[in-house]
Amino acid sequence: MYALIKTGGKQFKVAAGEKIKVEQIAADVGQEIVIDQVLAVGNGADLTIGTPLVAGATVKATVVSHGKHDKVRIFKMRRRKHYQRHGGHRQTYTELEIGAIGV
Known part of the structure; x- marks a missing residue:
């Protein structure tokens, strides 16, 4: 069984037992969360699509x-204009382990 979920503005295909990295969620390590934004649920050839x-x-x-x-x-950089800027970015994430998919 698998599901298509939406979290952090992105969509993920998940199955039980998988680990995924999503946008940061305000939850403690070890805490169980429930994701209710499920776009589709599939089980073999069966597929239920939401509206x-x-x-x-x-x-x-x-x-x-x-x-x-x-x-x-x-x-x-702008060539011949003596302009250079350096920067960087590190995006934060939360790693989730998928448990049960309920319909």
Whole structure:
């Protein structure tokens, strides 16, 4: 069984037992959260698509850890104008372990 969920402005295809990294969620490590924005639920050849969400479907997940992704380097330059700017960004994430998918 798998589900399409929406969290942090992104969509993820998840199944029980998988680990995914999503945008930071305000929850403690070890805490169980319930994601109720389920766009579709599939089981083999069966597929239930929501309009826009599947009514009554939930995905339970446990927070494994919080962290930061690798640094993205930003370099701006205008040739012949003596202009250079350096910057960087590290996006924070929350790692979730998917538990039960309820319909």
